[in-house]
Amino acid sequence: MLKELVVNAAEHETRVAVLENGNIVELFMERGDESNITGNIYKGRVQRVLPGMQAAFVDIGLNQAAFLYVDDILDDTTAELAQRFEQENDTDGEEDSDDSDIKEEELSPPAGWKSARTTDCPIEDLITEGQEILVQISKSPIGTKGPRVTTHISLPGRFMVLMPTVDHIGISKRIVDEKERTRLKELLLSFREDTFGYIFRTAAQGIQEKTLKKEISFLNKTWEDIQKKNKTVSAPCLVYRDLTVTFRAVRDLLNDEADKLIIDSREGYNNVLDFLEKLMPDLKVSVEHYTGVEPIFDAYNIEGDIARALKRKVWLKSGGYIIIEQTEALVAIDVNTGRYVGKHNFEETIVKTNLEAVKEIAYQIRLRNIGGIIIIDFIDMKKSQHREKVMSHLNEALKKDKSQTNVLPLSELGLVQMTRKRVRKNLTRSLCEPCFYCNGDGMLLSGKSICHKIYRDLLNEASDMMGNKFTVKVHPEIAQLLHGEEKGLISSLEIKVNSPIAIYPEPHYHIEEYHIFETLVK
Missing domain, CATH: 3.40.630 (Aminopeptidase)
Incomplete structure (x- = not known):
């Protein structure tokens, strides 16, 4: 199956389309706003602790407070429980069923961690209001819900995922060869000097010791920089920003998911080549700069598929x-x-x-x-x-x-x-956003329904009004109905209220909007 990455890099928006046999199957988008922040690490301050929900709200400097669930809180007790579980169950990390970071999936601690900790450690014993904590975005804001955060930090690389808060070695399920799984685990244990956790990604299959050491060194240096910044800044503050959507696509999808990347920006093209040379020099893939006159997403028939979706x-x-x-x-x-x-x-x-x-x-x-x-x-x-x-x-x-x-x-x-x-x-x-006209309802009252609603309201209000003439201002389409097809309603009303009724169109009115006025005529 032919798989390609098509990147449209505009000044304020970058879109990455994953194509399979020429058809778009996934779209990743990044704009200059803070809508997609999964993977970012913040120094936050606990705003509220809710024992009844076993959760807390954390201020990380965004418009919405972040949600922190008890299962996502790390402390010394939980670390001991995780290590004890691993020793008792001899797990090798098979819970990592999806290691593609661009999917923004959560990388969880070892299985069994959550059940052990939620029983023994209620949230009020783990954190307090006003406390400063280091958290990572596990879910970006969706609708009215704020971002979800975790203290289980994970830093994905090309071949490995570093989990500095837990001593655990995991291997992607997609590496099915038992000999290779054993080799990878023994290779890591042979030179690992820290107690950090690591998960081998699918791309690590067949990796050599030199390449593995280089990746681990890079991830450890990144974690050291995060810790240093965490000690020098005050909450709330962004401590670490994840890679842009283009570089995540290069790191996570090229070679494993796609054999070719086409990008329409000369600067972006050069940056991708530089990124590959510095961090993935052994990666043999095709990177192409698109120079066509037609917009790249139109040239690959992507815009139509997005509109259809x-x-x-x-x-x-x-x-x-x-x-x-x-x-x-x-x-x-x-x-x-x-x-x-x-x-x-x-x-x-x-x-x-x-x-x-x-x-x-x-x-x-x-x-x-x-x-x-x-x-x-x-x-x-x-x-x-x-x-x-x-x-x-x-x-x-x-x-x-x-x-x-x-x-x-x-x-x-x-x-x-x-x-x-x-x-x-x-x-x-x-x-998209909700329709400004129907407020997201997707339906409007029919013209006839509005006419009959006006009839009922005017009839109901007429008894309390002191005037002897009525004026109804409505949308032009409703005015046309009341002067034409529904003229009988107005004639009937004039007889019932014993007063003339004038209909005036107002072009700026919403089609369901109308106002009834009374006038005293001598």
Whole structure:
């Protein structure tokens, strides 16, 4: 499969598209604002400790306070528990199922840490209000929720992830050769002098001692610099800023995920080459400077796919379609046959539509970066073998997605419940905002409904008014209705209130807005 990274580096915005066989499957974006701060390290001050929630709010200098859960707090007691668990269970870090940093996944301490600590150490015994602590962003702000932070610091490199707060060695699950796993662990133990934790990333497979030592030295120096700055600054303060989205793509996706990077900025092109020469001189990949007249995302047909991924309705090639509705708590995906009528029988039409929808749903979930609870409403299928076939195809399609997913069996109602790990904003939240006209409702009252609402309100208010003439100011479209198709409402009202009613259009009014005035005419 041909995989490429296409980078559009503008002055105030950088976009990185991951292409598979020429089709965009993921989009990473970075702007000059503070919307994507995952991986950054701050010196923060504890604002409030909430024993009832076993959580705390931490001021890190942003508009929203950061949320710190008890499981994400490190102290001497928790470190001892982690070491004890590791000795008793001889874990080698298999919990690290996804090591791609550009996915912004959390790198957790050893399994078992959380259950041991939450029982013995309530949050009020771990931190106090006003205390200064070093925290790392594990989840960027999403909607009205502030960022989530952890004290379990992790510094990802090309081959390793340094975890300076815990003595633990982990190996990516993607390295399946047991001999290689053993070799890597023994190689690290042979020269490791500190008690820091390390996780081997997938790219470390086949790594030589010299390269490994160089990477560890670089990560340790970075941690030393962070500690020095932490001692000299006052909270709240940014202590360490993670790599830009372009350099994260180079570090985490080139070679393993893609063989080529195309960038449309000469300065960005030179910076990427310099980055590769200094930190990854052994990496053999193609880096190309795009010089075409047409914008790079248009040349690779990416803009159209992004626009399609922002639509509520997505058409399938057969003529069917899916509807994607995002709510605060979950995302609902509905499958419909649409214009597809099939060739033989109704059951076959349904199965083909569902199977085509499975592929598109998995693609849209990944491209839109939809997370949290997802409910998929497939068209009802009578035969069990058809339901099993659809579920098999869904699970297979989701394997391409590196974000952690959990899919439950198809219910009797034809519903599939699934979850997908969410650590950053989805595409819609990143690129869109609620409609200023409907305030995000997605619906407006119909013209006739507004006319009848005016009728009821005027009739209700007429008895309390002292005037003998009424003026109603409305949106021009409503005025046209009241002077035309709904003229009978006004005539009926004039008889009921025994007063003339004048309708005036106001171009600047919202279509649902109207005001009733009374006038005393002698």
